[in-house]
Amino acid sequence: RRRNQGQGRASGLTGRAAGARRVQQPAPRAARLSRAMITENSLSLQRLLSLCASDIMPRAESHDVLPVAVACSSPLAKKRTHNRPADTNDQHPQPAVPRFRRRTQLCLAFIALVFVLVIARAAVQTVVGNSVLKLETFSLAAGDGSSLLVEATGVLDLIHLPVGCSITQASLDVVHGGGVVGRLEVGRISLDRGGAVPITIAGPMAVPLGLGPLQALSAAVVQESELELDVAGWVDVHVPLLGHFRQLSLVKRLHLRGAGGLDPLIDSFELQPNQGNATVALSMGVRIRNPSSFQLLSIGVLDFSILTSDGTAFAKVSTVGPVSMRRGVTSLSLTGHLAVPDEESDAFRAVLHDYVSGRSSTGLTAVITAASEPLFDAALSSLRLDTSLPGRPGGAHFFDEIAMSLDVPQALTGLVTSKLVNPWGDAVVHASAACRVSNPFNVSASVQAISIGIVYGGSKVGSVTMPRLDPPLALAAVSRRPSDRAFPIVLRAPATTLNTLLLELLAKGAVTVGLDISLDLRVGVVGRGTGSVMQIAYAEPEVAVRASLGGGETGRAASAASAVAGATSTAVQQGVASPAARLLENRIGSEQGGGDTYSYGGWLG
Numbered sequence: 001r002r003r004n005q006g007q008g009r010a011s012g013l014t015g016r017a018a019g020a021r022r023v024q025q026p027a028p029r030a031a032r033l034s035r036a037m038i039t040e041n042s043l044s045l046q047r048l049l050s051l052c053a054s055d056i057m058p059r060a061e062s063h064d065v066l067p068v069a070v071a072c073s074s075p076l077a078k079k080r081t082h083n084r085p086a087d088t089n090d091q092h093p094q095p096a097v098p099r100f101r102r103r104t105q106l107c108l109a110f111i112a113l114v115f116v117l118v119i120a121r122a123a124v125q126t127v128v129g130n131s132v133l134k135l136e137t138f139s140l141a142a143g144d145g146s147s148l149l150v151e152a153t154g155v156l157d158l159i160h161l162p163v164g165c166s167i168t169q170a171s172l173d174v175v176h177g178g179g180v181v182g183r184l185e186v187g188r189i190s191l192d193r194g195g196a197v198p199i200t201i202a203g204p205m206a207v208p209l210g211l212g213p214l215q216a217l218s219a220a221v222v223q224e225s226e227l228e229l230d231v232a233g234w235v236d237v238h239v240p241l242l243g244h245f246r247q248l249s250l251v252k253r254l255h256l257r258g259a260g261g262l263d264p265l266i267d268s269f270e271l272q273p274n275q276g277n278a279t280v281a282l283s284m285g286v287r288i289r290n291p292s293s294f295q296l297l298s299i300g301v302l303d304f305s306i307l308t309s310d311g312t313a314f315a316k317v318s319t320v321g322p323v324s325m326r327r328g329v330t331s332l333s334l335t336g337h338l339a340v341p342d343e344e345s346d347a348f349r350a351v352l353h354d355y356v357s358g359r360s361s362t363g364l365t366a367v368i369t370a371a372s373e374p375l376f377d378a379a380l381s382s383l384r385l386d387t388s389l390p391g392r393p394g395g396a397h398f399f400d401e402i403a404m405s406l407d408v409p410q411a412l413t414g415l416v417t418s419k420l421v422n423p424w425g426d427a428v429v430h431a432s433a434a435c436r437v438s439n440p441f442n443v444s445a446s447v448q449a450i451s452i453g454i455v456y457g458g459s460k461v462g463s464v465t466m467p468r469l470d471p472p473l474a475l476a477a478v479s480r481r482p483s484d485r486a487f488p489i490v491l492r493a494p495a496t497t498l499n500t501l502l503l504e505l506l507a508k509g510a511v512t513v514g515l516d517i518s519l520d521l522r523v524g525v526v527g528r529g530t531g532s533v534m535q536i537a538y539a540e541p542e543v544a545v546r547a548s549l550g551g552g553e554t555g556r557a558a559s560a561a562s563a564v565a566g567a568t569s570t571a572v573q574q575g576v577a578s579p580a581a582r583l584l585e586n587r588i589g590s591e592q593g594g595g596d597t598y599s600y601g602g603w604l605g
Helices: 002-024 026-037 040-056 067-071 075-081 097-129 212-223 346-357 374-380 408-421 495-508 554-573 579-592 600-604
Strands: 132-142 147-158 165-176 179-186 189-192 195-206 226-239 243-257 265-271 280-290 294-300 302-307 313-319 323-325 328-338 361-371 384-389 399-406 427-439 445-456 459-466 473-475 479-482 487-493 510-523 533-549
Touching: 097 226, 097 243, 132 243, 147 179, 165 212, 165 243, 179 212, 179 226, 189 195, 212 226, 212 374, 265 384, 280 313, 294 374, 323 328, 346 361, 346 384, 346 533, 361 374, 399 495, 408 427, 408 495, 427 473, 427 495, 445 487, 459 495, 487 495, 495 510, 495 533
Parallel strands: 132 294, 399 533
Antiparallel strands: 132 147, 147 195, 165 179, 165 189, 165 226, 179 195, 226 243, 265 280, 280 328, 294 323, 302 313, 302 361, 313 328, 361 384, 399 427, 427 479, 427 487, 445 459, 445 473, 445 510, 459 487, 510 533
8 A cells, every 4th residue: 555655646746747847838838739729710709809909908029919829728728727836937927817808808898989989970970960950141241352251040950969069160061053152161069958959150151263153142142032052061069978070961951031132222313413524423322121031241332333124324323331231121322423325315314204203213223233342243243133213202393483475466466367378277376485494403404405395285286496505594403593584485286276275375364284395404513514414304294374465455455356356357258267267256256245344354255
């Protein structure tokens, strides 16, 4: 038994010695054992874990990678190395197991974090993509010459969020009609916790060199009642606990209101004193109505050309100082001059005729020709706005209180004689008239020529024609005075019409006629020959003409009546008198037999 025990102890010592020899070189044996035992899938897992660990931890030496195989080795290898004291002379020490575990945990945490961030980015992108943007105002202001300053206010509808988020930065392309109007750079926008969030988008919008899309957008804003605007680009979103999500896609289509033509209304139109140049100065007050979502701020000074229906320039005006087109009603003050055409224009005269007559003149077009701000000049030039010119309140009156000087005997004799000479033609009576002349304009003027048609009973019965006044009839600004000369009148109409006119004039002392007035008016400094000549034509429907008899005595009128009666009786006896002559003879004869009623008024009956 002792022999056997001795042999056992010897074999045990021998085994421990052999084990000690084996421990002196554990790493190569363990590596060989692991490589023999692991499968191809284990090798792939080893490479994957090694690569992940090398990305998040400092790079280890070559012998530090071997414990991965040891960890995957058989339990027998672990038992042989368990509780073995470390050999200080061993060049390949056994690595500690907790270090491997930390790397594995970091690797798994990194994978989990990447997974969470990918899911979170997709969720935030979904929230941004499903949001609804509604803009109430879209303001454009002049920038540095190559950009416009944009400020838009509205509401962004989001789902309710668990934490308060914000947009830290955005770059958006503003697109209209398929063309990029500009690129808008936006700063921080708070989104709170979602829901209906009021937002303000503000920042510079760089405008590309091709200004076609900007011009198309401006035309749509001014002239259309509704328009579409696309916003496309990216945004950076900050979410607490998750961090920043950069360059999330944002594409929105906006439906906005347009101005619908602005409805320009000319409130006032006045000729103004000029400075001695060859133009007719004027001032205008205009109101525009902007119901759109857009505001154009700091446009600068706008120039307009007002055209008549046939395209003739009627006036050229500019705003007094820089202007803006805000929402609601805006009043503008403009100054300029009448663009009196070199050649006669029926449309130009028609506008002046309506204005002087107190009637509104439609069919005018205001064309924006320039703006002092470069980008707005490119955006707004050539835009056309339909407008109308209101008539002058109460009309403009140049002649009133007309007194027609008439030599009654000569007029009656001429009336009968004309009919006797030419029974089938018009009778002719010559007279003259003095009147008061007025200048309703706030500028000095002079009348160069006059042509007046006299209308009585719906038909023309006479005229005043003076193709050239020498000297011209000078009129001070906003003045009214008696004329310094008489104007010759030629009454030419059928004898019955003139007979009725003269009898009413002599009986009542006055008669109401209509005047079709056409005159050449030079506006400018009186006496210097400056200013353009305007041809003004208008109608005075009711003008009182009073009689100024030549002598005016009853006895003379009676003698004239007797002479006319005798001449008419002779003419009737000879069979050449007209019905008008018989009427005059009968009326005079009956009045002469009236006895006590024989007088100036009684004679006219």
